Structure formats: C-alpha cells, structure tokens
C-alpha cells in the first residue's frame with residue numbers, strides 16, 4: 001500500500017517538473033499554466049488567461065509554503081514527498097487556499113461559463129494532462145461521484161485526497177492521474 005502511494009507522489013512530482021531538471025520551480029508551474037492556456041485556446045492576456053496564471057501563482061505559493069523547507073525556490077523530490085505525506089496522509093485537512101486554486105482551475109475549465117464543468121470541458125483539462133480520449137471518459141465517470149454530469153470543487157478535492165491516501169484501483173482519486181501517467 002505504501003508503495004502505491006509513494007509512486008503516486010513521485011509521479012505527480014514528475015508531472016510538475018515540466019522541464020525535467022529534478023526540482024519543481026516557478027518556471028515549471030508557469031509551463032503547466034501555459035499548457036492549459038493552449039489546451040483551452042486562451043491567451044495569457046485575456047481576463048480568463050490572467051486568472052489562470054494568478055491561480056498558478058497561488059499554487060506555487062502553496063507549494064513553497066508546504067514543501068520548500070529550505071526556502072531556496074526549488075522543491076526537490078524529498079521535500080515534496082515529505083510535504084505530501086504530512087499534508088494529505090497525516091494531516092488530512094485542506095488549506096482554504098488549495099480550495100481556491102481548484103476553484104480557479106474549474107472556472108477556467110468551464111469554457112461555456114454555465115457554472116458547471118461537464119465531461120467535454122473536463123476532458124480538455126485531462127487531455128492537457130496527458131490522458132487519452134478513452135481515459136478521459138472513464139476518469140469523468142469515476143470523478144463525477146454524484147452523477148450530475150459535472151465535476152464540482154468538492155468532487156475534485158475529495159479525489160485529490162483519495163489519490164494520495166487510498167491505494168485502491170478504480171477509486172475517483174486513482175483516475176486523476178491514471179496508471180498510464182505514472183512512473184513505473
């Protein structure tokens with residue numbers, strides 16, 4: 001069980017280390033924002049684009065606050081692993097700032113602005129993350145736990161917690177970063 005969770009933590013580290021230099025830095029987080037802007041066809045200068053970049057700035061601040069123990073602006077795998085275990089596995093409470101970051105992510109994903117992130121909209125986000133078309137459909141079905149056809153902030157953050165704490169297959173969390181995206 002520990003091994004599954006450890007691999008998941010290491011896999012998200014690899015996902016965040018976009019330039020693959022072995023540490024997570026602000027440049028990596030901006031690269032993630034850029035990938036999403038391109039996926040949603042949104043220029044960085046638009047209102048929605050600026051919101052997305054702001055959300056990534058806040059995400060970076062959260063990462064620094066929780067993970068960057070020596071405050072050098074670089075988060076190494078050991079720092080990341082220790083922080084993830086203490087935040088999700090041992091502590092289990094969510095920072096209000098984290099909820100805000102997820103809210104901004106879902107706001108951006110809601111491209112038609114109807115206040116709901118439906119399967120098509122969520123699929124764009126997952127495809128940017130590297131999921132295949134088929135995986136996007138399966139992931140949506142698992143993550144929409146109340147079956148209302150949309151992903152809510154609550155569903156998303158519950159899945160994040162599940163991802164880091166529950167090693168079982170085919171749980172909502174396991175579909176945030178399915179096996180195909182994980183390090184082997």
Ligand SMILES: [Ca+2]
Pocket residue numbers: 016017018019020021022023024025028
């Ligand atoms: Ca990096």
Ligand SMILES: [Ca+2]
Pocket residue numbers: 109110111112113114115116117118121
């Ligand atoms: Ca929508």
Ligand SMILES: [Ca+2]
Pocket residue numbers: 143144145146147148149150151152155
């Ligand atoms: Ca739902």
